[in-house]
Amino acid sequence: MIDPAASAYRSPLYRRLATDGAVWREMNDTVVAASVSRRGAGGDIQITDLSPLPRLGFKGRGTIPAMQARGIIAEATPNQAFRQADGGLCLVLGAGEVILLPNLDGQGERLAQLEADWRIEDEERTYPLRRRDSHAWLAVSGKALPDMFSKICAIDLRPNKFADLSITQTSIAKMSAILTRADVGGKTVFHLLVDSAAALYFCNCLLDAAAEFGGRLVGLNELQKSEGG
Amino acid sequence: MKILTCPINGPRNISEFVWGGEVKEMPDPATATDAEWSEYLFLDNNRAGEIFEWWLHAPTNTWFIAHRNTVTDVVLETMTVDTYFARRAKAERAEEEA
Known part of the structure; x- marks a missing residue:
């Protein structure tokens, strides 16, 4: 049980x-x-x-370019979602905020990796948020x-x-x-x-x-x- | 219900918004007197006529500026903060040149 x-x-x-x-x-x-x-x-x-299911957010002025650099499909159009190759979603909430949702298989490795790989020293003007x-x-x-x-x-x-x-x-x-x-x-x-x-x-x-x-x-x-x- | 138009999210019920007070200059906190500072924090001009105000669209945490007539309570225009300050800077430049 x-x-x-x-x-x-x-x-x-x-x-x-x-x-x-x-x-x-x-x-x-x-x-x-x-x-x-x-x-x-x-x-x-x-x-x-x-x-x-896992999920992750990013926020900050440089969020959209930072997502694109990571191979995530996203554009700077607020209130628009973008389907990813694996069936997940990137929700663009504003000019500087996204939430990443996985597909229904709920594989969290990719999101965990994105969070783990983030370093403030990179000065990308974005930071992860634990939306889960x-x-x-x-x-x-x-x-x-x-x-x-x-x-x-x-x-x-x-x-x-x-x-x-x-x-x-x-x-x-x-x-x-x-x-x-x-x-x-x-x-x-x-x-x-x-x-x-x-x-x-x-x-x-x-x-x-x-x-x-x-x-x-x-x-x-x-x-x-x-x-x- | 009254409708207010958020410059980012479009027309929404007024219940989604929070009033943020008049747009006013912040005195230099290092040199302002207590009286000036408390006036800045707590007192509004409350002018009868057209004023610019801060408003918050709470569900998205979007602060923006509304141009409102306090006599008729008609919102003439809403704009993003960037737009407001860009316009104001332009107006100030034009004034200097004249």
Whole structure:
């Protein structure tokens, strides 16, 4: 039996997931909910907790050139995400800030390497930030996405208005959040990064908003299935 | 709800913003008197008319400048800090030349 609490990188939502009957799976240096068993198939909204997966931020005036020098695809266009060759994402939040997300296999070596290789002596005017500690990460998908988000967010998130790889940094359910649209296998997926200390509140808000659409928590296996198309 | 336009993130609900006070010159902290310094920190001119103010878009931590009419409460323009100071420097240069 896998104990999520034993992992140093357990999700801030592990108790909530356990309540819904999560089945755990070991993944690199952490434990993720592979599936969340609850009666009734997922309705029009599926919420996946990706918080245990690695992620890393960089900040500073020289961030974009520093990322490009490391072979990361990124341009200085705020609120735009860039898909990487390995399926990961580089979120460009501002002229001098990025967050790097891995693909759904959650391989963290590359990110760990980026953090370890950073040296202040290089004077690149950028510095790493451990976004795995600061931000919880939820992926929300499903047919009812725009309808559901219109209840908790003032931004027009309809697919024809909010293109793939767009980012909006706004207030969602009264919390500051970074919302990125990054479609997986032709399916619209919103990646949400929010303060990890309030992750449970935020997750409950999402579930509350999703309730009328039959929304529920699902495991990573389900999201990975959509990756296959 | 009122809408304010962040120069980086676009139009957003006013609840996402925090007012940061009037744009004013900072006196030299080394030479300012206590009275000057506390005036700088705590007191505003509160002028009736068009003023420039600091605003913060909280979700992105973006500080920017808004040009607002305090009588009508109409925001005439919002701009990045870079734009504001570049414009001001240009205006000052033009004044010197004249």
